[in-house]
Amino acid sequence: MTHWSAGAGTVMTHWSAGASTMMTHWSACSIVIAATLMSQAAQAAPPRRALELSAQTGLGRTFGKSSDRSYELASSNGGPMAALSLSYRSPYLFVPWLEVGWAELQWSRERPKAAEFATLAPSESKLTTSYVLLGPAVEEGPLRFRAGIGLYHTQVTSSFAGHTITPASWDMGYFLAYGVRVHDGPRYGWGLEATGLLMSESQLAYLGLALRVWGNAWSEAP
């Protein structure tokens, strides 16, 4: 179970096997906006040009086609995410970036559905995605808006009837993120980012809130 709060916006994520993630993208946005207000006093002069490495981790909720959940014994509709990204900051309008990441989209334990397997133990299934994305970011003061495109590798892991299967598929998709640099020092900093992973053919979307830390792999003095 995780209780997570920041600034004026507070989101509570009740996280345990069998409970759904309660965070919504609206609360994620409110946290980022609150952090934006907090960040005004924490700004240092950013480098003129920098190659920035960042790591982020957070939690999110998955949206997708509705499905029959009457057999569920326990489930979570979302989960943790983690990502690493590289971006080139400069005085120009667009900041190019590349990101690799991972997110847990679904997890559930379900009673057998078919009569022929009715006496078996419940199935346990998980859906995750790994992704490679790239795109431009626009930065204005402490704020950063990112839009991207890339590939999602959606992976099912499911154990049932004595077998574990791991079917996977590649899918093209999109990415949107809105973040704020709460502390932006000359060599490192931290902030928050609300992200949206949109997997087009899989018809899935994951909306999350992440803590982001970064450091400059290389920078030009201001």
Place this chain on the structure above:
Amino acid sequence: MLAAALALQACGLVTGSTGSVEHPRFEDGGLLAKSTRLDGKAAEALDGLWDSTEGSSLLGSSLVLRRSPGYLSIFGNRAATYAVLEAGCLADGRLVSEGYYRTAIDDSTGLVRLFLQPPEAARALCRGAAYTGPLRWTGAYGQGNAAPDSGLALERRRTLPAKPTSLVIAHRGGCRSSDDCGASENSVEVLRMAQRLGADRVEVDVQVTSDGVPLLYHDQSFGPLLTSGRYCRGKVSDFTWAHVTQLCTLQYGEAVPRLSEALRVVVEETELVGLWLDVKTVTGMNAALPLVRQWDKIATARGRDLRIVVGLSTTALVNAWLGLDPTKRTECLVETSLDELRSTACRVWAPRWTLGPMAPTVAQLQAEGRSVAFWTLDEEQFVDLFLQQARPTGLLTNRPGLVLQRSYLDAIAREPAP
């Protein structure tokens, strides 16, 4: 995030909408609930070519009415609209037919209620007696679940020819999931519906699981376009049968059927006379063949006039077929080249329609005693072109009712003048 929210709404992800069309039903079962179902033999007397004398904007003008087990279906060419009705005899002697219409090219649907005229015809058919006079339907149709209020009247012009120019083969068991005919493609439910939709022959697709269970599914991979189930994603061949039952349902909630269950339904629950198994892989073909032989025998023992044909859609499948012990082969169909057709003992060639009507080739193969079935024709203008130019043995289609109507009209046009 606003942009993300808008994108999600646009994609239908937040609502989880399937976009399916609800087939309307009469409240409390309509008048049919108070009727005695019309005997199947009597219903055959209603088969024929009918003209719309009122409400032709719904179905078109020249309509084919055809009985299937328990149902009367009317097929028109206006927007490929069809009506699926059930008929019953009321205590006051009237013969009522109720059901729904569905416009194949959009999501229009509504209720239909018709009464057979003249009253003496209704009384005769309800008694099981013959009636040879002119027949009319009078009644109405509506929008959605609203009570029918737009006038609809049909008048029978003539009986149908003994057979249409080309046989109708319904694609993916009856219709594609995206056509929303009331059941998912490649489901046992759509197989049960196929004759109502205008086909006496169907094509289904066969894939095989990692533990060797052949099942009906078109694509190589499970995905949200054809299935529901959060974990129903990835290659069919990566799933065990147990996992398919646990993780996957078809788009409208039906179970993914095993091939053995589909064969049982075709043999035991329908009057279908043709089943084309489009096996997608050599593994699928080898898994399907013992079942085909088994159900061929069962169908014969039950006196069913049913041909189960294995479709060979690639050179790899043709080569695998040629490598089989001849005693293990069944009836087959070749979708590739004419040379490959001739290298096998298959009696049916099934070219894709984009090769054109190929009238001389079709005529030559038919003269050799072979059959030709083009796939997959849905547009009226192309259906007419192929019927008029090539007269193929069969047409595979997602709109069996439209092709049936065009094919009967073509057959009528070819009849010698009296």
